[in-house]
Amino acid sequence: MLSLSPSRTLKSLLTCALLTFGALSHAQQVFRVTAIPDESPTELARKAAPLVKYLEGKLAMKVEFTPVTDYAAAVEVLINKKVDMAWFGGFTFVQANVRSGGKVIPLVQREEDEKFRSVFITSDPTIQGLADLKGKDVSFGSQSSTSGHLMPRSFLLQAKVDPDKDFKRVAYSGAHDATIAAVASGKVQAGALNISVWDKFVADKKVDTAKVRVFYTTPPYYDYNWSVHADMPVALREKLSAALLALSRDTAEGKEVLDLQRATRFVPSKADNYKGIEAAARSAGLL
Known part of the structure; x- marks a missing residue:
């Protein structure tokens, strides 16, 4: 039976620990994105692909689009931090914000969503x-x-x-x-x-x-946004926001992403934009 000296044993354990930590760190460097399934799964995947590629370059980490089965599931996965960012409609954002106790933050919205x-x-x-x-x-x-x-x-x-x-x-x-x-x-x-x-x-x-x-x-109202959980590190949130706001139709990459998102450009969003939708939901008995 091969016997290792205490120093070699400690070195081996440290090496294993570092390898394990490295593997875990690598596994955690996946940024997950989802969207409410308001269109067919194939259309959602088509729309997401160029955005995923763009964000990978800007965030310097792997980005994956994670489809969900229904609107309620989109709310649940962001509240429970199973994904990092979600494309919500105004009402699903309100549901997520209320259910999380204000822990879901609207990051950006399309310019079109100011008067949807x-x-x-x-x-x-x-x-x-x-x-x-x-x-x-x-x-x-x-x-x-x-x-x-x-x-x-x-x-x-x-x-x-x-x-x-x-x-x-x-x-x-x-x-x-x-x-x-x-x-x-x-x-x-x-x-x-x-x-x-x-x-x-x-x-x-x-x-x-x-x-x-x-x-x-109908008359106009605020609608869709990209939302994140408040527990996301501030540095990552700022990097993500800057990447989305920087998308421009003046570049081929930006035009492709924005065309598929049906957006002129992205602009900053805030929770107060959706107070009218929250009031409409409560009035209709849907919240």
Whole structure:
């Protein structure tokens, strides 16, 4: 049996400890990003890929996009620090912020998110305004969607239309693109969704605007943002924020990222921007 001297044994133990620490440190140098699943998984992955590559260069660490199954899961993984950054809608940010006791921080938002809108679409020629939705089958997106449910519901209530009492049926498609498909196929007579998804479908000729049209566009409100947990080291948070704010359409890399994010540019965000959404959620009994 081979015997090691005390000094060699100590040296071996220290070497093992350093190797283990090094492996753990390397394992921890993965920056995880997720997003609410407001579009198909393939579209979310396509949108994330250039951003992931860009952040890897700026943060000098491996970045991974981690998809989640639903909106609630996106909230949970950031609250529990299973991911480092999440793309939230205004309502999911409010949910995460409230549930974490204010420990979720909105870092940046797109310039477009300062004045975001939803659209109501239909294939029914008799529907010309919100009041015409009474007695109809109408689809929202996810129940936790800001632009696909909460704010459209809020504007309906302001127009004296109560979805739960006045619609023949309330459906939840789960995602904006699914809402378009439900209206186009005739499963429902109308639907509400994110204006940028609608505009993208129109631009890409993925919807026949001779059959499906917008009949109401909501007033503006604050929406999406990139959020992080307050426990993220300040230095990393500042580095991340600077990287996102530095994205510019003047570079090929920046243009690719911003185009896929449907953004002109990113601007700083703050929790107070979403007080109106929180009030709408509480008023609608959704928070």
